[in-house]
Amino acid sequence: MSHSEWAESQLAEIELLSSMFPTQEEFEVTDQLALAELRDYVEGCAESPPPSRPRFLIKQKMDTASTKEVDFTISCAYPSDYPSVLPEITVRCSELSRAQQTQLHADLNAYLKESCRGEVCVLSAVEWVKENSLIYINKSSSAALPSKKESASPSEVFSRLWIYSHHIYNKTKRKNILEWSKELGLSGFSMPGKPGIVCVEGPQASCEEFWSRVKVLTWKKIMIRHREDIPLDRRGEDGSAGESMDSLRKFTSFEEAMFDPHGNRGNHMDLGQLYQFLNEKGCCDVFQIYFGIEGR
16 A cells, blocks of 8 residues: 555544544543644645654443443554554553553453554554453453353244444355245344444244354354344233234345445445444444444
8 A cells, every 4th residue: 555545544544533533521632733634644735654653542431240431542543654654552551450451451462463454444443342342351241241142942932133344245155045045944134344244133043053054153252242142932021922923123125235235345334324224123222232332
């Protein structure tokens, strides 16, 4: 990539972050002059690359196992040749000891080196921090999470799995996802590109079979980001019969969903359109689970 391409990527990412975190309490550019110089260079008002580096802060509140909110501040500075190299990212939290903070930074950098080489990655870093940082404070909390899905009999449980993949490009994998979901009687959707998202819903045994097939394919990264398990014999407060399998479905069938593909390879989707799609299906809360931010 050239200096101009690096600069364009940097400015585009800052503008994306400012739209996702619209208040100064969430996102703060700490060097406005550097940002102005970067914009002038990208727009052709300056002939040489900017001498200073854009710096900004992303501030997030996260819930702990004790329901206490913890403040995290993610400080970022762009090297001139970012995204060809990683940005300088520092995570600050008063609840972290120096050893915990050192380990968090080491693990975050290892993740970014493996997953985001040569691409803008600040949003991925924010997502990783949202997903993993509390482990360093509440190491015991992660062990308790899986208990929910074991609380009911698999034969009479409706499940909805929200699967996250680093990317879904391969045509054969996309075909398998469509064919397997229909074979197993599952509804939901898949969003190819980077990241890749798959939602399947239906009988728990069928969802588990789908996941067992998908996860053994070759992936850079794939996981169940969130799951919902609902016993079908659950009764209403008035003693009436519980919901049926079909009444619990958010989707009528399974489809591959595309949301204004863009980017150099046409492999990035419009997350705003994804949020609207999820909102229409009554499951927009999962957007924050996937991306660590509230959709708007």
